Amino acid sequence: MTDDDELLREFLLESSENLNQLDRDFVALEKNPTDRALIGAIFRSVHTIKGTSGFFGYGKLESLTHAGESLLCRLRDGMMVNDAEITSALLAMVDGVRRILASIEENGTEGDEDHGPMIADLARIMQAREGGPVDANPARAVAATIPPLVPSPVRVSVIPRRASIGPAAASLHPRGGSLLPRGASIAPKLTAPVVPKLVMPPDPDHVVPAPKPAVVPVPPPPPVEASVEKDEHVAPKTAVADATIRVDVGLLDRVMNLVGELVLARNQIMQFGASSKDASFVNASQRLNLLTTELQEGVMKTRMQPIGNVWSKFPRVVRDLALACGKRVTLELDGPETELDRTIIEAIKDPLTHAVRNAVDHGLETPEKRRAAGKSEVGTLLLRAYHEGGQVNIEVSDDGGGLDLARIRARALERGLVTADRATRMSDREVADLVFHPGFSTAEKVSNVSGRGVGMDVVKTNIEKIGGTVDLGSRPGHGTTLKIKIPLTLAIIPALIVTCVAALPGGGETTNRFAIPQVNLLELVRLEGAQARRGIESIHGTTVYRLRGNLLPLVFLPKALELGAVERETDVVNIVVLQADDRQFGLVVDGILDTEEIVVKPLGKELKGITSFAGATIMGDGRVALILDVLGIAQRANVVSGARERALVDKNAHAKREAEAKEALLVFQVGHDTRMATPLSMVARLEEIAVDAVERAAGRDVVQYRGEILPLIALGAEIMGEARKSHEKPLQVIVYTERGRSVGFVVEQILDVVEESVVVKNRGAREGILGSLVVQGKVTDLLDVHGVIRRVDPTFFDHEAA
Amino acid sequence: MNAAIKREASRTRQLCTFVLADLHFGIEVTNVQEVIRYQEMTAVPLASAVVRGLINLRGQIVTAIDMRARLGFPERSSADLPMNVVIRTTDGIVSLLVDEIGDVVEVDERSYERAPETLATRCRDLVPGVYKVDGPLLLLLDAERIAALGTTAGRKVDPS
Numbered sequence: 001m002t003d004d005d006e007l008l009r010e011f012l013l014e015s016s017e018n019l020n021q022l023d024r025d026f027v028a029l030e031k032n033p034t035d036r037a038l039i040g041a042i043f044r045s046v047h048t049i050k051g052t053s054g055f056f057g058y059g060k061l062e063s064l065t066h067a068g069e070s071l072l073c074r075l076r077d078g079m080m081v082n083d084a085e086i087t088s089a090l091l092a093m094v095d096g097v098r099r100i101l102a103s104i105e106e107n108g109t110e111g112d113e114d115h116g117p118m119i120a121d122l123a124r125i126m127q128a129r130e131g132g133p134v135d136a137n138p139a140r141a142v143a144a145t146i147p148p149l150v151p152s153p154v155r156v157s158v159i160p161r162r163a164s165i166g167p168a169a170a171s172l173h174p175r176g177g178s179l180l181p182r183g184a185s186i187a188p189k190l191t192a193p194v195v196p197k198l199v200m201p202p203d204p205d206h207v208v209p210a211p212k213p214a215v216v217p218v219p220p221p222p223p224v225e226a227s228v229e230k231d232e233h234v235a236p237k238t239a240v241a242d243a244t245i246r247v248d249v250g251l252l253d254r255v256m257n258l259v260g261e262l263v264l265a266r267n268q269i270m271q272f273g274a275s276s277k278d279a280s281f282v283n284a285s286q287r288l289n290l291l292t293t294e295l296q297e298g299v300m301k302t303r304m305q306p307i308g309n310v311w312s313k314f315p316r317v318v319r320d321l322a323l324a325c326g327k328r329v330t331l332e333l334d335g336p337e338t339e340l341d342r343t344i345i346e347a348i349k350d351p352l353t354h355a356v357r358n359a360v361d362h363g364l365e366t367p368e369k370r371r372a373a374g375k376s377e378v379g380t381l382l383l384r385a386y387h388e389g390g391q392v393n394i395e396v397s398d399d400g401g402g403l404d405l406a407r408i409r410a411r412a413l414e415r416g417l418v419t420a421d422r423a424t425r426m427s428d429r430e431v432a433d434l435v436f437h438p439g440f441s442t443a444e445k446v447s448n449v450s451g452r453g454v455g456m457d458v459v460k461t462n463i464e465k466i467g468g469t470v471d472l473g474s475r476p477g478h479g480t481t482l483k484i485k486i487p488l489t490l491a492i493i494p495a496l497i498v499t500c501v502a503a504l505p506g507g508g509e510t511t512n513r514f515a516i517p518q519v520n521l522l523e524l525v526r527l528e529g530a531q532a533r534r535g536i537e538s539i540h541g542t543t544v545y546r547l548r549g550n551l552l553p554l555v556f557l558p559k560a561l562e563l564g565a566v567e568r569e570t571d572v573v574n575i576v577v578l579q580a581d582d583r584q585f586g587l588v589v590d591g592i593l594d595t596e597e598i599v600v601k602p603l604g605k606e607l608k609g610i611t612s613f614a615g616a617t618i619m620g621d622g623r624v625a626l627i628l629d630v631l632g633i634a635q636r637a638n639v640v641s642g643a644r645e646r647a648l649v650d651k652n653a654h655a656k657r658e659a660e661a662k663e664a665l666l667v668f669q670v671g672h673d674t675r676m677a678t679p680l681s682m683v684a685r686l687e688e689i690a691v692d693a694v695e696r697a698a699g700r701d702v703v704q705y706r707g708e709i710l711p712l713i714a715l716g717a718e719i720m721g722e723a724r725k726s727h728e729k730p731l732q733v734i735v736y737t738e739r740g741r742s743v744g745f746v747v748e749q750i751l752d753v754v755e756e757s758v759v760v761k762n763r764g765a766r767e768g769i770l771g772s773l774v775v776q777g778k779v780t781d782l783l784d785v786h787g788v789i790r791r792v793d794p795t796f797f798d799h800e801a802a
Numbered sequence: 803m804n805a806a807i808k809r810e811a812s813r814t815r816q817l818c819t820f821v822l823a824d825l826h827f828g829i830e831v832t833n834v835q836e837v838i839r840y841q842e843m844t845a846v847p848l849a850s851a852v853v854r855g856l857i858n859l860r861g862q863i864v865t866a867i868d869m870r871a872r873l874g875f876p877e878r879s880s881a882d883l884p885m886n887v888v889i890r891t892t893d894g895i896v897s898l899l900v901d902e903i904g905d906v907v908e909v910d911e912r913s914y915e916r917a918p919e920t921l922a923t924r925c926r927d928l929v930p931g932v933y934k935v936d937g938p939l940l941l942l943l944d945a946e947r948i949a950a951l952g953t954t955a956g957r958k959v960d961p962s
Binding site (some may be wrong): 261264502506512561562563601603604605606607610612613616617618622623624625626 | 842843844845846847848849853855856857858861862863864865867880893894895896949950951
């Protein structure tokens with residue numbers, strides 16, 4: 001009876017989705033225990049499963065869901081409030097239901113598991129919370145406790161296949177027990193709320209009479225009681241459901257392959273079209289071209305899925321894990337709409353799950369530890385996903401304690417993964433990478449959460465298998481971040497075709513074609529004659545080209561591929577500016593052809609080790625051309641650092657950038673010829689004061705300034721021990737004010753105000769100096785404002801001005 | 803002499819044969835997908851010298867391995883065009899470049915003898931044994947081993 005099989009399949013599929021949604025909903029409910037809409041949605045889902053299980057005659061399933069439903073009823077009616085224990089019990093029920101469904105799918109039976117304990121647990125909770133007697137026996141309890149209404153249609157829908165439901169509903173006979181959920185009918189997926197024509201009697205034993213065949217949408221029974229759930233809650237759901245359909249994945253893959261082959265054929269036709277004089281043929285081929293491109297784009301889209309689909313399981317995973325580890329965790333998801341190819345999603349599911357578990361188990365500290373460290377007791381786990389530079393970036397970060405590098409080093413030594421000598425010489429980055437070594441784990445005990453030491457290396461392997469990279473960064477005390485980068489390898493990509501002339505071993509030369517993925521392409525530069533000679537320079541053995549002021553390292557393709565160099569009389573230099581992993585370089589090629597859409601075909605295993613090639617493709621003329629792996633070429637030519645160094649470079653670059661943040665500095669001369677500087681932000685005013693305005697007070701030079709007495713500090717004398725050069729010229733004074741009190745620094749000459757990046761070297765070499773830096777190409781000392789003031793007047797900062 | 807083989811009941815197998823440097827080789831016929839004439843190849847820079855290039859086999863890109871180079875024989879003259887024996891291995895399809903294609907012959911297991919120790923190592927890896935048939939000796943080729951090329955040039959340089 002294929003109708004029944006179809007029904008069952010739909011039931012299993014839809015229930016599986018419902019269960020996943022329940023996972024999320026329960027976790028959300030735990031956070032918002034009084035969210036009535038949420039409770040309502042949960043109740044409906046469980047009720048639906050229960051109802052349909054009765055329909056199919058799955059007694060165990062029915063009993064189990066009934067127990068959960070009873071509990072939910074209490075929650076829904078406000079007689080109980082949700083808490084962690086209830087949530088855990090209900091989630092356990094969800095898992096139990098999953099197991100039954102799995103068994104049904106496998107062999108049609110509900111399995112041997114005894115749900116008595118689980119049901120008893122649910123009953124116990126109800127009793128404990130409420131104090132009232134609970135009937136654990138479903139059969140009798142049903143009529144009494146379950147309101148005889150079904151606000152939501154049973155979603156096991158027969159309808160999409162045939163117009164009339166009536167015969168279908170009537171022909172399915174009860175298998176033990178009542179046919180349908182009490183008082184319900186099988187209703188179709190509605191596109192709009194339909195005014196109910198039938199009023200269902202709330203009689204548990206009443207079998208629904210078959211509606212007349214002509215009535216296509218059988219309306220749901222109206223609520224007998226005025227209850228919270230309304231049909232409006234249901235309708236929008238079904239409207240969305242109608243806009244999507246389920247497609248077999250194998251079918252999609254076949255269509256994709258066919259489109260791939262179509263692209264090849266299209267390319268061939270285009271070649272003919274290019275050389276054809278037949279206008280109508282050219283037109284037709286253009287049209288074919290357009291259609292094929294659009295078709296290809298559409299098919300590509302079918303394979304893309306938002307990463308949120310993978311993430312949707314994590315709220316529950318994190319909740320359960322946090323509970324098990326005694327930690328408190330908030331999960332943040334940033335970028336769930338980021339789309340990835342299906343195959344990539346499949347490949348990263350497990351690695352991501354493991355990374356998440358790791359973060360909760362090892363990364364985040366217990367609430368006590370966090371409190372002691374001055375952090376909030378609730379740790380944060382952040383998942384981020386975004387597209388960048390032709391790659392998908394996925395980050396798993398926690399604000400825990402960071403990697404304990406010392407412990408990792410020690411453990412690696414213990415396990416013999418590194419020699420003692422190597423261990424001491426390893427950089428922090430290399431120590432962090434040890435975590436990816438097979439068999440490594442610093443967990444004190446192997447819990448069944450993680451710590452078996454087989455995790456991170458599998459994560460790395462799986463990611464690298466799909467051409468991605470993994471990086472582990474950490475800030476001691478602040479947290480750890482796992483960064484995953486995966487190239488968006490789609491089977492058909494636009495690429496620039498370039499040529500390279502090579503010498504043949506037997507004499508003569510040949511022109512090779514190579515494809516460069518457009519995603520790596522920044523621009524094309526063509527240099528001729530004198531331009532070419534001048535523009536290309538050699539610095540420290542590296543050939544570079546000055547592109548708009550920036551130095552672009554050059555890689556000569558024939559050299560990179562070790563093709564025999566050919567002496568060529570040519571004035572023209574073609575540079576393809578490429579980007580690999582945040583670094584740019586120029587690839588010098590002999591000729592540049594068109595941009596084409598090519599089908600990426602993988603190279604055989606025997607060639608996989610060659611990092612310069614990403615694959616191969618068949619050109620329009622039927623010949624094979626290799627696709628260049630831009631990153632591979634760059635690494636091999638040492639134009640970008642290797643994968644391991646990458647993050648370190650990033651970090652350094654970032655640190656450099658931070659340090660290089662420019663600041664406005666006031667540069668002045670002190671003493672005879674010493675240059676000093678202080679941040680302009682420290683300067684209140686610059687004044688010129690006549691020598692005879694200076695008076696003595698309390699053993700110090702002061703001057704009357706703007707209604708108050710401004711103490712003067714002669715920096716030349718104070719710091720350099722040098723007396724002033726001239727005693728007649730007006731004094732140059734830098735006024736510094738803090739908390740209402742001012743001081744005037746007397747300097748020889750104000751030189752300039754510049755914007756410089758403050759990279760201080762040589763800290764604290766002298767009193768009064770914070771350090772030295774290079775300003776305008778000259779060594780300049782940074783004035784230690786506070787230090788000097790305190791030296792002259794230790795009490796300066798003690799008083800506040802009136 | 804392997805007595806065990808002699809004692810075995812007479813078994814036969816079918817081998818697809820070809821000629822390489824005047825020697826006759828055979829591969830288990832079930833491993834051979836097809837045999838085709840010379841195909842234009844695209845060279846693969848940085849690959850091992852054994853890889854002559856890539857061929858377009860009805861839309862599939864197949865690596866062509868020069869069997870002369872693989873077995874350490876001198877290069878064929880540029881005037882001679884090799885033929886393709888396309889074989890299946892667990893890792894995929896690979897094409898073997900040979901001098902001439904022979905027939906499919908049926909050989910008796912009793913005529914099998916293990917390769918002598920004196921055979922060059924390179925050959926011995928790929929040629930586990932020979933069949934003593936009427937005519938020249940038939941060298942058995944191990945299809946799986948052929949495609950395992952070991953190190954290839956261009957492997958990622960470890961920055962450490």
